[in-house]
Structure formats: C-alpha cells, structure tokens
Amino acid sequence: MKNFSNVLIMGAGPAGLSAGYVLTQQSVNSVVCEQANAVGGLARTIRKGNFRFDIGGHRFFTKNDDIHKFIMDLMGDEVIKVKRKSRILFCGKFIDYPLPIVDSLLCAGIPDCFIIPFDYMYQKIDGRLKGKKIISFEDWVVNQFGRKIYGLFFKSYSEKIWGMPCDQVSADWARQRIAGMSLKTTFTKALFKWKKNSPSSLIDEFNYFKQGFGRISEKLAEHIQKANRIYIKTRVVQVQHEEKKIKGVVISQKGCLYNIGADYYISSIPITTLVQIMNPPAPEEVIEASKNLRYRNLITVHLMLNQHKVTSDHWIYIHDRDIGFARIHEPKNWSIEMAPPGKTSLVIEYFCSRSDKIWNMSDENLIDLTLHDLVKKLCLIEKEKILDGFVFRHPKAYPVYDIGYETHLYKVYQFLSDFKNLYVIGRCGMFRYNNVDHAIETGVKAAHNILGANYDL
Incomplete structure (x- = not known):
C-alpha cells in the first residue's frame, strides 16, 4: 500500500x-x-445468483444539467426510462402516490371529503393571522395540506420512518424532501398534469439502469x-x-x-x-x-420468488402502524434484468435505531416476521412461492x-x-x-x- x-x-x-x-x-x-x-454505499446493487437488488430502490432524476450529462455520459446505453408507479397502502386500500386528489378524498370517506378543503383554507388563514412559525415537520405539512390530510396520510408513515413524533422532526426535512408539495400543487397536477418545473417528488418518469x-x-x-x-x-x-x-x-x-x-x-x-x-x-x-x-439505520429484507410478478409498482408505502416495515419495492418493475425469467423479487425496508428490537433481531426471525406480514396481513404473496431470502443492515443510513x-x-x-x-x-x-x-x-x-x-x- x-x-x-x-x-x-x-x-x-x-x-x-x-x-x-x-x-x-x-x-x-x-x-x-x-x-x-x-x-456504492446505500446506492449499491447486491447480486444473489441471477437476482439483483438495490438497497431500497433509487431513481435518477436531477434538475442540474451538468450532473445529468455527467451520469448520462458515464452510463451510456445502460440508461432506461421508467414510468413511475407508486402506491400507498392505507387502511387496507391501495391509492396512487403522489396523492391523486380524487382517490385521497374517496379514501378519506364522504364526510372528510367536505372537511379537507375547508380545513386546508382554515389552516392557511389561521397561520397567517397568528403569524405561526414553521418549526416542525408537523407545522410544515399542516400548513401545506391542512391538519386532516396530515393526520390521514403523513403522520403515521413519517413517525414510522423517524421513530419519533412529527412535532419533534424539523421542518427542514420537509423542505428538502417534499418541497413544493401542497394540496394546491396536488390539485394542479391532477388538473394540468406534470410540468417541467414541478417538484421532484411529483415526477412521473425517471432514469434507471438496466442492471441496477x-x-x-x-x-x-x-x-x-x-x-x-x-x-x-x-x-x-x-x-x-x-x-x-x-x-x-x-x-x-x-x-x-x-x-x-x-x-x-x-x-x-x-x-x-x-x-x-x-x-x-x-x-x-x-x-x-x-x-x-443522530442517524437512522436501515434494514432491508430481500426475498426471491418463484413467480413472474407480485405487483406493477416501483414503491409501495406502508402506513399501517401494526406492520413494522415502511416500504416495499419490486426490482423487476424497474428493469427486467433485475430478476431471471419467470421469477421476481421484493425488497422490504425497515427504519430503526440501534437500540430497537428489530435491529438486534436475527436474520432468520426477521425474515419470518416479514413473511408473516406479507402473507397474512397484506396478502401480497404466498409463502410457498419463496425461493430464498437474506437481510442487509446499513447503520447510519439517514441523518435525523x-x-x-x-x-x-x-x-x-x-x-x-x-x-x-x-x-x-x-x-x-x-x-x-x-x-x-x-x-x-x-x-x-x-x-x-x-x-x-x-x-x-
């Protein structure tokens, strides 16, 4: 050396x-x-036989022309265009993400359909009159969507990610991750579709790579x-x-x-x-x-299945509190080369801290727990279709x-x-x-x- x-x-x-x-x-x-x-760090691709797995799934999208050219020149003919499809599993129902206004209102229920727009306007007016400061993630989302939408679609998932109440999470996280999103932009997207200057969280298409x-x-x-x-x-x-x-x-x-x-x-x-x-x-x-x-740790459970496909989604976000994992992605939906013909795979994400029980659980027990929730609670797969599985643990994955x-x-x-x-x-x-x-x-x-x-x- x-x-x-x-x-x-x-x-x-x-x-x-x-x-x-x-x-x-x-x-x-x-x-x-x-x-x-x-x-590769958190952006590496793991190989297991003829299967390839990203750790959590990553898209490539940038508004920086220089960085776009840098990666396109580097990757050449490995680049593929992917039409995004993501859904939220909420109260046993799948709804599209980013939130389509009609689906989200129907999922909320008829009474809340009428409450949501008025709640949003009330929060906007009340915030301006009282000069409310936007300090926490909760403050930011309530200001952008109203308290009703915050409680329905943001609170439980965000607390699952961070392991703390949303009023203890800084608004900086929202400003960086979902900047530009609001009930207003959701309406605009539904009415006028995607525009070039839309928030990156709302894009419909992204670049990916044939082998991960x-x-x-x-x-x-x-x-x-x-x-x-x-x-x-x-x-x-x-x-x-x-x-x-x-x-x-x-x-x-x-x-x-x-x-x-x-x-x-x-x-x-x-x-x-x-x-x-x-x-x-x-x-x-x-x-x-x-x-x-502090950093938040990430655990990914990788499953190989003897079936052609489980879903047509890139990501599925799991809001339900009684399910430990927060997100699922199916690599084959990103690129056909991520799994062999006739087979598919799933990557299931858990967010945790070192002191959490889930971080210290054995790989075998963690896979069993994951299969129980996928088979019994979500009814997404049949246990008999599982070919193999493994666990990847990544400490200090996300700054808190x-x-x-x-x-x-x-x-x-x-x-x-x-x-x-x-x-x-x-x-x-x-x-x-x-x-x-x-x-x-x-x-x-x-x-x-x-x-x-x-x-x-």
Missing part, C-alpha cells in the same frame, strides 16, 4: 467515487478507502481503478491534524494499521465519526455537538433532522471548516438529507475545488 497520495478519499459511495472519477480524469494521484466489502442503480458506482470505480486505487474493507480509524491542516489518516485493513498521508482529504464518512476520530481530539463542545447528531439539530451541526461545521485541505461531501458526510444527484454534485465540486475552482459546497 502506498503511504502517500495527492488526494485521499474516505468513503466509496456515489459522492466519494464521483470525486475520485473527476480527479482520475485529470491525472491526479488519489486513493479511496471504503469500510464495506463493496463500493449500483452500476453508477461500479462504473465510476472501474474508471478510477485504471490509474488509482480503491481499498475496500478498509476503515479510517484516526484523522491526524496539526495547525489547522490534516496531516494523515490511520486506516485498519485485515487487522493491521497503516498511516497514509495526502495533500488533500475528501470525507463522505458520517460527519459524527469524522469528528470523533480526530487526533488531537476535537474540542469537547464539538464532540458533544457531534454526539447530539430533529428539532435543534442545526445548532449542533453548525458547531461541527465551524470546527471542520478550519481545515483548509479537507472537504466533506455526500449525505452522511455533510449530514444533509439530499438525493443521490446532490451527493454526486458535492463530490464533483470538491474535486474541482482541489483542481482550482471555488465552489460553495
């Missing part, structure tokens, strides 16, 4: 690999270190490895610094420790981890701030935007910004709940900054 390079990249998800790709294209000596046994979303990371890695190195199963255990400059890192690989130095460092590892492995240690108030930043998180994050950013040869990028690296196109953009811009640009990340 070389003990020095021009740039050291921590993390081989789409953000880190995009940075490595740009640097490699410009003949910059660099090395990428990844803790997992494969590249993870092909982005795989192709980026292939290009990097033509001139540079990617080390998997390699964990950064210490970041050494002196006089406001990162001097080197200590990595753990196959039970051995190695020191690696570089001129510049790019980190997409969780920002909390980065702060807590600094040597000398970060100031106590910064360490405490990092400990107050609880009320006040931004105060803690500011302290961490202030500390890290002092290091002029360090760039933090990506979802976990920046503690920013963004989409994969934004993560890729941060990696590309960080690389260009090292090459002389001055982008604001």
Whole structure:
C-alpha cells in the first residue's frame, strides 16, 4: 500500500467515487478507502445468483444539467426510462402516490371529503393571522395540506420512518424532501398534469439502469481503478491534524494499521465519526455537538420468488402502524434484468435505531416476521412461492433532522471548516438529507475545488 497520495478519499459511495472519477480524469494521484466489502454505499446493487437488488430502490432524476450529462455520459446505453408507479397502502386500500386528489378524498370517506378543503383554507388563514412559525415537520405539512390530510396520510408513515413524533422532526426535512408539495400543487397536477418545473417528488418518469442503480458506482470505480486505487474493507480509524491542516489518516485493513498521508482529504464518512476520530481530539463542545447528531439505520429484507410478478409498482408505502416495515419495492418493475425469467423479487425496508428490537433481531426471525406480514396481513404473496431470502443492515443510513439539530451541526461545521485541505461531501458526510444527484454534485465540486475552482459546497 502506498503511504502517500495527492488526494485521499474516505468513503466509496456515489459522492466519494464521483470525486475520485473527476480527479482520475485529470491525472491526479488519489486513493479511496471504503469500510464495506463493496463500493456504492446505500446506492449499491447486491447480486444473489441471477437476482439483483438495490438497497431500497433509487431513481435518477436531477434538475442540474451538468450532473445529468455527467451520469448520462458515464452510463451510456445502460440508461432506461421508467414510468413511475407508486402506491400507498392505507387502511387496507391501495391509492396512487403522489396523492391523486380524487382517490385521497374517496379514501378519506364522504364526510372528510367536505372537511379537507375547508380545513386546508382554515389552516392557511389561521397561520397567517397568528403569524405561526414553521418549526416542525408537523407545522410544515399542516400548513401545506391542512391538519386532516396530515393526520390521514403523513403522520403515521413519517413517525414510522423517524421513530419519533412529527412535532419533534424539523421542518427542514420537509423542505428538502417534499418541497413544493401542497394540496394546491396536488390539485394542479391532477388538473394540468406534470410540468417541467414541478417538484421532484411529483415526477412521473425517471432514469434507471438496466442492471441496477449500483452500476453508477461500479462504473465510476472501474474508471478510477485504471490509474488509482480503491481499498475496500478498509476503515479510517484516526484523522491526524496539526495547525489547522490534516496531516494523515490511520486506516485498519485485515487487522493491521497503516498511516497514509495526502495533500488533500475528501470525507463522505458520517460527519459524527469524522469528528470523533480526530487526533488531537476535537474540542469537547464539538464532540458533544457531534454526539447530539443522530442517524437512522436501515434494514432491508430481500426475498426471491418463484413467480413472474407480485405487483406493477416501483414503491409501495406502508402506513399501517401494526406492520413494522415502511416500504416495499419490486426490482423487476424497474428493469427486467433485475430478476431471471419467470421469477421476481421484493425488497422490504425497515427504519430503526440501534437500540430497537428489530435491529438486534436475527436474520432468520426477521425474515419470518416479514413473511408473516406479507402473507397474512397484506396478502401480497404466498409463502410457498419463496425461493430464498437474506437481510442487509446499513447503520447510519439517514441523518435525523430533529428539532435543534442545526445548532449542533453548525458547531461541527465551524470546527471542520478550519481545515483548509479537507472537504466533506455526500449525505452522511455533510449530514444533509439530499438525493443521490446532490451527493454526486458535492463530490464533483470538491474535486474541482482541489483542481482550482471555488465552489460553495
């Protein structure tokens, strides 16, 4: 292993690999270190025999023309166009998502059909008259949809994702994830269909890739490895610094420790981890701030079935509280190459914390629990059709935007910004709940900054 390079990249998800790709294209000596046994992070594609599985399902859609061209040029003839179909399972009924106004009103029931529009107008007027501040996720959704729609379609699902009441979740999450959505835009979409400037949450078509979303990371890695190195199963255990400059890192690989130095460092590892492995240690108030930043874990249960198809959906969102998982996707509906002929598969997502019972459950028990809910409660599949199954656990998958998180994050950013040869990028690296196109953009811009640009990340 070389003990020095021009740039050291921590993390081989789409953000880190995009940075490595740009640097490699410009003949910059660099090395990428990844803790997992494969590249891609949460956006990888897992292979099991002739089946391919994304972890949770990822679409590619961006409003950034440069990033769109970057990925289209990279992927070439692997790109396919997919017409989106998603549904919500609510009170035993399937309704389309994004919410079609007629279906949602009918699902709510005749009395609520009349209440919903008046409730929405009341919340708008009341909020303006009283000057209500939008602080929590609950505040934001009630303001955009009314309290009735919030209670029917947002509250239970969001609390299942975050494991906390919606009035404890910051409105920033809504602003980033469902920005532009409201009862008004839902009506507009129903009446006038999709427009180019519609919110990304409402798009009807997206790009995907014949053999899974993870092909982005795989192709980026292939290009990097033509001139540079990617080390998997390699964990950064210490970041050494002196006089406001990162001097080197200590990595753990196959039970051995190695020191690696570089001129510049790019980190997409969780920002909390980065702060807590600094040597000398970060100031106590910064360490405490990092400990107050939390991530949500993801478990995916992957099932292989001996049948042609289960649904025609890309995603199914499960609101019912008595079912532990929150979302299902069927990979074959994204690309026919994700499963062998005559077979299909399902990916079932659980959101949890390390202390939750579900996180600590054995794989066998978790698969049994999942099958019980799919077979007995949802009646989606027959147990006899199951060929095989496995479980994937991804810690620190999603940054948690609880009320006040931004105060803690500011302290961490202030500390890290002092290091002029360090760039933090990506979802976990920046503690920013963004989409994969934004993560890729941060990696590309960080690389260009090292090459002389001055982008604001």
